[in-house]
Amino acid sequence: MPVIVQDKKFTAAGEIDYQLDVMSAAVGWFGDTLLTNGALYPEHAAPRGWLRLRLLNGCNARSLNFATSDKRPLYVVASDGGLLAEPVKVDELPVLMGNALRCWWTPATVNLSIW
Numbered sequence: 010m011p012v013i014v015q016d017k018k019f020t021a022a023g024e025i026d027y028q029l030d031v032m033s034a035a036v037g038w039f040g041d042t043l044l045t046n047g048a049l050y051p052e053h054a055a056p057r058g059w060l061r062l063r064l065l066n067g068c069n070a071r072s073l074n075f076a077t078s079d080k081r082p083l084y085v086v087a088s089d090g091g092l093l094a095e096p097v098k099v100d101e102l103p104v105l106m107g108n109a110l111r112c113w114w115t116p117a118t119v120n121l122s123i124w
Contacts, residue, residue, distance in 0.1 A: 010053065010060060015067040016040035037070020037106075058115060061086075064102065065109040075102040079117050087111040 017040040018026045029038065045051050062083075066073045077083065084096040088110050096113065104110055 010055065011046065011063045011065065013046050013065045013067045014073055015044050015047075016069075016071050017042050017044055039070055040068075055116075059113050060115070061111065061113055063109055063111050064104060066104040066106055068106050070106060072103060072105050075104060076100065077114065077116070081114065081117060084113040085110055086113060 019042060020026045027038065033039075042049065064075055075083070080100065082098045082100055083102055084098055085102065086093055086096050089108055099112075102110060102112065
């Protein structure tokens with residue numbers, strides 16, 4: 010299941026406000042709202058058991074740190090460089106801009122968040 014996280018800034022009319030200025034060109038553009046798969050607070054009904062997630066940091070300049078709301082571990086199985094020799098258990102998963110990691114996760118209940 011792809012999980013694409015981006016930060017965006019919106020105008021009062023709800024349109025994306027992407028005004029590039031000298032400072033943004035120098036250090037990168039930061040939004041004030043996080044979207045997942047293009048939506049605010051999305052939900053997905055997944056079957057019970059292990060989920061294979063593809064976590065992609067789609068932010069322009071912001072690094073992200075993924076963790077689960079129930080503190081259950083993620084098991085990283087691949088990066089942009091390919092499959093790992095064996096799964097790596099992590100409690101938090103930092104992902105830099107434009108990078109993707111593939112991991113396995115088994116939620117304890119159906120209503121949990123990855124953030």
